[in-house]
Amino acid sequence: MIEFLLKASFALTVVFLFYKLILQQESFFALNRFYLLAGLGLAFVLPFVALPALINHQGYLTTAFQSPGQSAPPTWQVTEVPEKTAVSPEVSTSVTIKTSVGPEAKSSANATSNDSKNNFSGWFWLGLLYLFGVGIFALNLVFQVGSLFYQALKSEDKVNDGEAVIVNTSRPQAPCSFFKFIFIYPNNYDFATYEQILAHEKIHVRLKHSLDLLLAEVAVIVLWFNPVAWWFKREIEKNNEYQTDAALLQTEPINPQEYQFNLLQIAVPNKPLSITTNYNQSLLKQRIKMMNAKKSTASAYWKYSFLVPLFFGTVLIMNEPATSQELPFNDILLAARTVNPDDADLGNKAKPTRDKEPASEPDQPKNKQNSSIRYQQGDVDMAKGYWYSHQDGTDYCLELKGGQRASSWNMSECFSKKLFQKTGNAVYSMTNEVGTLQLNGNLEAEVSQGKYTFTENSNFKKYLAANNLVADDRNLLFHLFFANVNRAYVDFLKNNYAEVTGERLLESAIHNISMSDHQSYLGMFQQHSHKKPTLGEVIEAKIHGIDQKYVQEIEKMGFKDLSMKKMMEAKIHGVNAAYVADLKKTGITNLPMNKVIEAKIHNINPESVKALRALGFGELSLDNMMQLNIHGVDADYIKELQAAGLKNLTLDQTLQARIHNLGASTVKAIRDLGSKDLDFEQMVNAQIHGVNAAYIADLKKAGFQNVDLDKMVEAKIHDIDGNFIAQARKKGYNFNSLDKYITLKIHDGAIKALKD
Structure with a gap:
């Protein structure tokens, strides 16, 4: 693992240096984007690529990475091995084995063991530190992604604008985008500037620049200890901005000088998340310089011709040849074990064990x-x-x-x-x-x-x-x-x-699959599927463990005429004689195999059946039990509903409550809205449509103080809220009834006769 990380770091450094020294000043932004992303991927792939032996000292870095910290090698002695396959004395393991054991061998073993322990301890703590860093940065990425989606989903002021969703934030922040979502605080800008920002961010969305940044973030997580990974991520961000600026100036009727002045004017200190493509960045100077720079000519494409020898040479330096004449003594023989040289007679103690x-x-x-x-x-x-x-x-x-x-x-x-x-x-x-x-x-x-x-x-x-x-x-x-x-x-x-x-x-x-196996399958298919199987069906049956023993077991369960396909389905889901016997103990008998398989999938067993029957719904069918199991209805949930005052609910009502996440806390919250005598259906409707305390407060602020819950649900269904009412009143629709606002919304605000 350490060798891989070092090699990946080296490859990434090569990609980064070539970009900074050769390609950075070119205005082929799309091609540079491909280079950066492809180079990022190759940095993690090239450590696994091995070429035939072509040059002296091929794979120098592999040798260099393996050399530091190696303990003194133990001595191996193997008899009756020809000279051409003689055992190399350099072995990376803490075991010392000799044909004769004496004080010298014991001393060597102890010294090697101590060195190995010290070496192990150092690598262990180093590995632990690396994993800690990976965990921290991974959590940071998850938090960023989660917070963006949470903000997008919870925002009440967002507009679906075809290729993008514009989220108008309630607090000042720098404009930015993440996949199809564009986040912007509209109160900071006039209309022209607002539209220009949106045009810029829509290009980010169209070009899917968020994917570039996510890949760069993943690379930073894996190689967080390497500063080049962080610089590389920065170059990807910069190139994305260069590409977007160029595309905007080409497609939109915008004066370049006005656009550059706008960039400086609207720059704000509110820093967006690092995984977003953001309009305002600290690289404004580089962006403006790149916009004013002379465009690259086609003759500059020659620089990209060096990429093949660049990566070819990187592989030669990093990795050893694909074939080698050395015996792989860095692998421990057959089983990971430590042999004490004091045990002169190894006997069976040294034998790796396996099932015969x-x-x-x-x-x-x-x-x-x-x-x-x-x-x-x-x-x-x-x-x-x-x-x-x-x-x-x-x-x-x-x-x-x-x-x-x-x-x-x-x-x-x-x-x-x-x-x-x-x-x-x-x-x-x-x-x-x-x-x-x-x-x-x-x-x-x-x-x-x-x-x-x-x-x-x-x-x-x-x-x-x-x-x-x-x-x-x-x-x-x-x-x-x-x-x-x-x-x-x-x-x-x-x-x-x-x-x-x-x-x-x-x-x-x-x-x-032996010849005798094939003969057995031919007979089984002829008997149970009444047809001659294809070779593919025989292989499938073998893979899923269908044999004569399992067929006989199925027949003893009472399933006489099952096809081989149905037997395979039963075997895949773990249906056996013991499971069918368990079902019979619960009184569930005479089921077809389809139902037995379904019951096994949903974990219907004696314990679950007993628990489900104790819920108070009378005699439950197998289908009822599976429904309750699927939706997680158990005794604790029933008690929670009863404690909230929802007693004597039917099976269907209980399932409906569970599906819509109706629990003690939600029941209390709905009752606290102002009506204590609500029936079950009203509570479910309020929960389904999101009628909550915040929504009620919004309506009250708009002047509707005493509205029954059913009417509030109807208003919520039609998206009637304080903002809609305020906008309607500005247009002259001043009503004292929610019904009229509902009618207005249904007719898309085009009923002039309703104006006061």
């Missing part, structure tokens, strides 16, 4: 269900890599991986020892129709490691091609090898499935 799984056929690879294969299809070549092994009875349990220190994939499997032949000094091979796996290293040791090579069988590859069984994944034969897919297997598939492709064959191998 029987092979479907003798002397074949064990089930790959616990294997971990992580890689993007076709992106890596798995034909060469590294292996680690430990013995488990009659098996060799291997972990295969591709990288020297870290790998984009790994796979763990156990194989019968009978499958391996010793073909040389510490060279072992396993062969089948698909190819040969060769292991270089002492496989017979209790715990061992080395390099592997997988060689494809060219005849089998031609056989697949002749049958049009090819796949985009270059590792097709590698997976077929471990699944023991031979010609007989392929012929069986072609004889039994309407369509067999290389991709489907690959999926079958990865999910370890």
Whole structure:
């Protein structure tokens, strides 16, 4: 993680310096915007890009970043390893293992252990400090975004102006925008200036500059310790303003000098949030200078031609070559563990543990269900890599991986020892129709490691091609090898499935579906779905764990004629015999599988059924229980309503109250509006339409003192408030009745006959 952060910081610095030194003065603002955003993304991607070995000292920064703070390396001694795969003595771990143990070894182990503890403590506190900074800045971003949306949603004075929503704030602040929302305090400006500000901010909205600032904020959160990240964010803000100024002067009939004078005149000290694109900034001088600068000519585009060698060179400096001849001893063998050199007899104590799984056929690879294969299809070549092994009875349990220190994939499997032949000094091979796996290293040791090579069988590859069984994944034969897919297997598939492709064959191998598995699925589909399955349906059934045992379990529950698709749905949602038995204990019986699945999804169980039936609604159906569960109606909520005076509510009324968030506090607030004898429906209507104390006070201020709640709800539905009444009175509509104002609003203020 630390290495990644340092590399990302370095890449970001390269992007920043190139912009400041070469591109900053150019008026290609849209192109500069693309460069800044693309450079920001590349800074976090380039640390993962590895090129073939091209130059000396390639990946110098990787070596430099790994060197500081390393403790003295322990000594490893491994026997029967050929010279070409000899173990490197430099190992980044606190374990010291020797074939003989003496005082010297103990002393070395203790010293290494102490160094490791000190090193761990330092990195731990440094990492904790980094995470603390990430947390602080992340919370700050969340607060900014939340406060802006809260202000936009809660504002009562906002106008939907097509591409933007104008939020007229009640307190002075600098004009700014965030995505489609434009925040402005209109009382500070005359009409012409107000319109100019809106035109400026609408360009920010149209160009989606808020997205740029959000990405910059995220980069600052991750690299908060690096001042370049903060400077980079500032450059993105400046370029956004340059681009907006240029677009405004091109599209609007505005005199540049008047516009620049306006910028200075309306600059205010009220600083907006950092994630907003704001009209008034401290960079006014740079903006005015850029507006007056000579526009860049097309000949200046040559500067951007340096980007490819710039990023290419950055990768060469940062990252080691894609392939390496060194054995990855920075990875701990098979399991994270510490071995005490005082224990001369390691025995079973040193063995990594795993769950054994029987092979479907003798002397074949064990089930790959616990294997971990992580890689993007076709992106890596798995034909060469590294292996680690430990013995488990009659098996060799291997972990295969591709990288020297870290790998984009790994796979763990156990194989019968009978499958391996010793073909040389510490060279072992396993062969089948698909190819040969060769292991270089002492496989017979209790715990061992080395390099592997997988060689494809060219005849089998031609056989697949002749049958049009090819796949985009270059590792097709590698997976077929471990699944023991031979010609007989392929012929069986072609004889039994309407369509067999290389991709489907690959999926079958990865999910370890044997020939006997296929035969079993053919029978199950024929019996339960009355059709022959496609290969895709068989793979889907295997993925979801449908086997003969689960089918028999379903039948014992009383579900005799379910399709395989319905069985898969039941398995996905965890329906089993124990769950159906639980439902029967509650008296819920004879349910179709659809209802059982629905009940499981909504967590209907004996405890929840007992709690729901105790709510006082009589005998509840399963549908009623699921409704109550979905909306969170429980005994505490019922007691809360009853304490507020809402007793003897029906099931539907209780659900309605919960849906509209009617609780003790809201009931009290509604009653405090002036009427104590409100029925349930009136309370719900008031809650739904937002008739609250503030709204009542607004109407009273407008002269309506004693209006019943139903009439206030009707007025609120039609957006009648103090502001509307005041505006109507200015136009000559002076009424003493809310009904007339409602009529006026319905007819859009165009009833001259109603004027006094």
